[in-house]
Amino acid sequence: MSDCRGLNEDGGSVVDRRAFLGTGAGAMTAAALLGQTETARAQDQPAAKASTALIPKRTLGKTGVEVSMLNLGTWKSVGLDRILRLAWSRGLRYIDTAASYGSEPAIGRWMKENPGVRKDLFLVTKDGHANSPKDLIAGLDKRLEQLQTDYIDLIFIHALGDSNIDKQIEWPKSREFKETAEAIRKSGKAKFVGFSCHHPRQAEILQNAAEGGFVDAIMVRNSSWADHEAPFDKALDACHKAGIGLISMKQIAGNTKIDDIAALLPELKEKGLTPYQGLLHAIWSDDRFASVCVSMRNTDQVRENTDAAQRFKPMTKAEISRLRDACLAAGPTFCAACDGSCSRAGGTDAELGTLTRLLTYHDHHGYREEARRQYADLRPEARDWTGADLAAAREACHSKLDFADLLARVEKNLA
Numbered sequence: 257m258s259d260c261r262g263l264n265e266d267g268g269s270v271v272d273r274r275a276f277l278g279t280g281a282g283a284m285t286a287a288a289l290l291g292q293t294e295t296a297r298a299q300d301q302p303a304a305k306a307s308t309a310l311i312p313k314r315t316l317g318k319t320g321v322e323v324s325m326l327n328l329g330t331w332k333s334v335g336l337d338r339i340l341r342l343a344w345s346r347g348l349r350y351i352d353t354a355a356s357y358g359s360e361p362a363i364g365r366w367m368k369e370n371p372g373v374r375k376d377l378f379l380v381t382k383d384g385h386a387n388s389p390k391d392l393i394a395g396l397d398k399r400l401e402q403l404q405t406d407y408i409d410l411i412f413i414h415a416l417g418d419s420n421i422d423k424q425i426e427w428p429k430s431r432e433f434k435e436t437a438e439a440i441r442k443s444g445k446a447k448f449v450g451f452s453c454h455h456p457r458q459a460e461i462l463q464n465a466a467e468g469g470f471v472d473a474i475m476v477r478n479s480s481w482a483d484h485e486a487p488f489d490k491a492l493d494a495c496h497k498a499g500i501g502l503i504s505m506k507q508i509a510g511n512t513k514i515d516d517i518a519a520l521l522p523e524l525k526e527k528g529l530t531p532y533q534g535l536l537h538a539i540w541s542d543d544r545f546a547s548v549c550v551s552m553r554n555t556d557q558v559r560e561n562t563d564a565a566q567r568f569k570p571m572t573k574a575e576i577s578r579l580r581d582a583c584l585a586a587g588p589t590f591c592a593a594c595d596g597s598c599s600r601a602g603g604t605d606a607e608l609g610t611l612t613r614l615l616t617y618h619d620h621h622g623y624r625e626e627a628r629r630q631y632a633d634l635r636p637e638a639r640d641w642t643g644a645d646l647a648a649a650r651e652a653c654h655s656k657l658d659f660a661d662l663l664a665r666v667e668k669n670l671a
Contacts, residue, residue: 310347311565314546318499319448319472321409323378324350325540326565327503328558329551331623332358340366342555344373346562352549354382354414355399356626364404374405382452384414389433396445410473411446417455425461427451429468437470448472454506456596456609459487466494473501475549477592478539488595496544504548506592506613507539513586520582523575533564534571538579541570551621584655589662590616591655598659602649606641610634611666612657618669631670639671 313322327350328343330336336359340351353359360381367374381403383395396411417424427433428451437449452475453461465471474495495502517531518524524534539548552558571579591598594609602608611631618627631639646659653659 309566310349311562312568313349314543315501316448316473316503316546317496317501319501321378321448323501323547324348324565325547325568326350326536326561327352327378327380327547327549329505329549330357330359330363331551331553331621332362333553335554336362337366339552339555339558342558343552343562344370346558347566348558348562349376350378350380350547352380353403354384354412355395355402356382356384356414360399360402364402368404378409379403379405380410380412381408382412382414385419386413387419389413389427389430389436392436392449393440396440400445407444408446410448410450411440412449412473412475413451415455416451416453417457417461421455421457425457426464428461428465428471434468434470437472448501450474450501452505453477454613456594456599456607459491459595462488462491462495465500466491466498469498471500473503473546475503475505477506477594478502478504478542478545488593492544502545504539504545506590507535507548507550516586517579517582520585521578523578529564529567530560532560533567534579535583536561536564537568538571538576540565540568541576553622588655588657589620591653591657593654595654597652597654598649598657599644601652602641602644602646602659604641604644604649605637606644607634607638608641608644608649608653608657608659608663610638611641611670612659612662614670615662615666619665624669628670631666 311324311326314325315321316323324347326348328339328348330339330351330353333339340363343351351363353363363379367377381399383392383399386392386395392411392413396408399408399411400406413427416427440446440449450471450473451465454477455461458476462474462476465474476492478492492502514531521531521534524531527534529537536548536550539545550557550561552561590613591609594613596607596609598608599606614627614631617623617630641659641663644659646663649659650656
């Protein structure tokens with residue numbers, strides 16, 4: 257895929273990958289400041305006419321496989337069957353799940369009821385918080401059982417670094433993980449192997465993966481306010497150069513004030529785009545990412561997101577900058593660019609970025625039990641922000657989170 261984008265409708269040069277990252281870090285982080293709220297419209301309204309076109313595809317790194325540039329993030333839901341049907345009818349061919357999401361059994365039933373879909377589906381799942389890379393082998397058998405399938409296209413170690421960062425940070429270049437990945441591929445139970453990651457030290461984790469050279473794909477919290485010299489962006493470049501497929505996540509999370517964004521960006525309405533669709537277009541403007549995972553909880557979100565993919569046009573540097581400013585003005589609850597700067601500036605061992613991420617799971621996504629479970633699993637010192645300089649933490653935060661307000665809500669909703 258070429259970095260050269262030519263001109264857009266208003267004559268501005270369309271941002272290439274370097275300019276995108278250097279000037280705006282753009283909407284990748286802007287998008288991370290927002291979340292897809294549960295729409296007020298009824299979820300059971302009649303399905304739209306099935307799309308005859310597939311969602312546009314991109315190559316997933318050195319795997320050579322073409323995957324939908326939008327993929328369906330799933331969660332246990334009474335309406336998941338309906339969401340799966342609609343997403344498929346609208347051309348989406350990539351589904352993401354995990355052991356902890358509770359959605360594997362429903363996906364398995366849907367595939368059994370529609371046997372023709374499996375050969376065209378790129379199916380990804382994750383098995384979480386392993387004590388060693390080898391644990392992924394046993395976990396894979398359980399995932400196959402839950403999904404009622406003979407193979408998975410891509411298996412991830414879930415949330416690498418969250419359980420023991422000092423130990424797991426070395427896994428992506430370790431001999432044990434390399435041998436595990438080779439054994440899994442040889443078994444035929446999964447075609448490709450990688451990991452997901454949203455730890456504040458993910459730049460280091462990605463650099464290790466690039467050095468290791470054996471990981472097929474990584475799913476990352478993708479955003480950074482910094483320019484193209486920032487450690488995270490350098491790590492993305494290293495992984496991309498190594499042929500590792502990159503998948504974006506957590507780019508639409510953290511704020512429900514979508515009307516505020518729309519008011520500040522009338523040009524989106526002129527293009528016939530909702531703010532969420534504009535955010536997705538900005539994310540896709542970084543073509544290092546093969547796909548974007550979006551959790552879709554109802555059919556309206558499926559329609560909105562698939563329509564965005566079908567109508568994707570790269571955004572200009574100026575558009576991305578305006579979008580970023582509007583997102584910041586809306587008051588986010590989650591910083592996808594978190595690298596731990598907030599905690600260091602606040603003089604605390606508490607993981608402020610993790611705490612606000614879990615609050616976003618609870619308040620925004622509605623993953624309340626999971627948010628409380630993950631909160632309870634944190635080390636006591638990671639939860640204890642007593643005595644932290646929250647004003648200094650806010651100033652250091654790439655997304656200027658209002659920690660005084662947000663952490664009080666964490667105590668109320670998660671503790």
